[in-house]
Amino acid sequence: MKASPAERMKALRVSRETLEKLEHFAVLFQKWAKSINLVAPSTLEDLWQRHIVDSLQIFHLSPSPKAWVDLGSGGGFPGVITAICLSEYSDGWVDLVESNNKKAAFLRIALNETGARGSVHPIRIEQAPSVIPRCDAVSARALSDLTQLLDYCTPWMLEETSNTVAFFHKGRDYQQEVDKAVSRFQFDLVKHASVVEPDSVVLEIANLSRRTK
Template sequence: MENMDDQVLDAETLGRSDTVRQYFGEHYETVRGYAQMLMDQGELRGLIGPREVPRLWERHILNSAAVVPYLAGAGSVVDVGSGAGLPGVVVAIMRPDTEVFLVEPMERRTTWLTEVVEELGLSNVVVKRGRAEEFDGAFEVDAVTSRAVGALSKLVRVSMPLVRVGGELILLKGRNVRDEFDGARKVLRKFGAGEPEVLPGETVDGVEATTVVRVARRK
């Protein structure tokens, strides 16, 4: 069995590979800096579990990056329940012209997010402490994203009020997300939203695609 040092080396090898460098392009060094911060401090500060360190690039950094192509037209984005900054920090790095709000209720996590923003020089990021529903009416954005936050019905209820009419929810979800559609349809109708779309979240060869769900707000 591999020991932890070998596993971390594997994660670092993926992160330093030519494939990953080419994927992130001019943003690679900043993404790598963020990944290093998570490797160094993430477990200690309760942001990621010990088993997540060896698969940080595959399961977290690249997984978060998978949402970015679907945010191409968004000038402003909210990451609800941002936690360690996944996917919000990755979005902000890859889309420097997009205003990104990181919404997170826990003080220790917003402290971390503020440190990340300062360390990486992310001038397009605003950290907001609180729950998504607390910001209803405070601002509207082109898109809201989130990762591993809750059931689709809850996400729509708390997040859709932050989306301007014509904007979208772009969510990273599990492969069985279609099982959540029936339970979400009542709240989807409230916002005049259409049927959720399930889209492939692909990044680099050899890394399993994730699942992206897109829902448009129509009223």
């Protein structure tokens, strides 16, 4: 994404301060990616569009400060990006769940050096609800199919009083995953067209419940 700072801020819909933090994160990411497989190597040259802008979609869809859980945070997408956006606020937090210790170390440094509002939990996703008992929103990107993601989310979303909403990036075959998931779950679904990839979407899911036979 070759553009002036002003053009980039406008395109990304972020402040100058947030842009500076995103740029610092990008430098850190490129440095660490030389020794750790943070994303597919073929996508590194298009880091901004394929990963940063793609991740920014999540925050733009739900921009008010929230308690987030980001599952399988990997290279920080979308969790670190959301946490950087939240640094403009005095509220909101992202709990990043990443069981790989090397990736978790990178995530900690990225959060610390950008002043992002988040923390890292180097645990398995199945352990996360006991460590993070509640949240307002869940995110995940390139992690698993929709049915598995909803299974992961049930501890936060199935409570009668829960208003937790989930946001999942999905590729062009997302409808097959939705069709499979509805055989086990009921939920409200909003499909947001991706601003990065044609035919891709961000699925917004609320009011999750299990189907009873």
